Amino acid sequence: xxxxxxxxxxxxxxxxxxxxxxxxxxxxxxxxxxxxxxxxxxxxxxxxxxxxxxxxxxxxxxxxxxxxxxxxxxxxxxxxxxxxxxxxxxxxxxxxxxxxxxxxxxxxxxxxxxxxxxxxxxxxxxxxxxxxxxxxxxxxxxx
Numbered sequence: 713x714x715x716x717x718x719x720x721x722x723x724x725x726x727x728x729x730x731x732x733x734x735x736x737x738x739x740x741x742x743x744x745x746x747x748x749x750x751x752x753x754x755x756x757x758x759x760x761x762x763x764x765x766x767x768x769x770x771x772x773x774x775x776x777x778x779x780x781x782x783x784x785x786x787x788x789x790x791x792x793x794x795x796x797x798x799x800x801x802x803x804x805x806x807x808x809x810x811x812x813x814x815x816x817x818x819x820x821x822x823x824x825x826x827x828x829x830x831x832x833x834x835x836x837x838x839x840x841x842x843x844x845x846x847x848x849x850x851x852x853x854x855x
Contacts, residue, residue, distance in 0.1 A: 714837050715812070718743070718845060719829035720819055728821040729854045736816030736832060739782030743811070743833065744846035771802040776846050779835070781811040798840065807839025 722730055732741040777798060784793040788806065796809040812834040819830035835842065 714841065716835045716837060716842055717815065718832045718835065718842075720832050721827065721829045722819060722824060724819065724821045724824035724853070726821075727853045727855055728824075729818040729852075730830075731816070731818035731832075731852060733850045733852050736818065737781065737813040740780065741850055742778045742780045742848075743835075744776040744778055744848055745842040745844065769800065769803040771800055772843065773798075773801075779809050779811060781813055781833075800839075805839060807837070809838075809840055809842075810836040812836055 720730070724730060732738045734741060777796065779796040781795065783795055785795070785797055786793055787808070788797065794808040794810045797806060798809075799806050815834040816832045817830055823830055
């Protein structure tokens with residue numbers, strides 16, 4: 713299993729607390745990613761700064777993939793649930809992405825001025841690796 717921490721940065725001038733509309737653990741907020749398939753797993757944290765390819769087939773999904781904390785599906789083998797199960801269209805292997813709440817916090821004006829990143833959400837990925845986050849709507853900020 714690999715865990716990826718999505719971190720955000722922005723130039724907040726006279727604004728603070730940039731976060732999803734319902735907060736960092738909002739179950740209805742959708743994260744849009746592009747994924748590449750990965751078949752070796754390492755128990756480590758990584759950040760979304762690199763575009764990596766599938767170590768087996770190199771396939772990258774042609775369109776964005778949506779994952780949300782509020783959407784759960786049962787795991788195909790074993791017990792438990794995950795937030796996304798997707799099959800690679802090239803090599804036909806399944807992969808999962810599980811959203812892990814409780815790790816995110818809003819981006820404050822102080823962090824923005826210091827050019828720091830704020831952690832937004834943690835994802836546990838098995839068989840998939842996020843390579844690009846698509847920044848869309850559904851955000852709030854305080855002035």
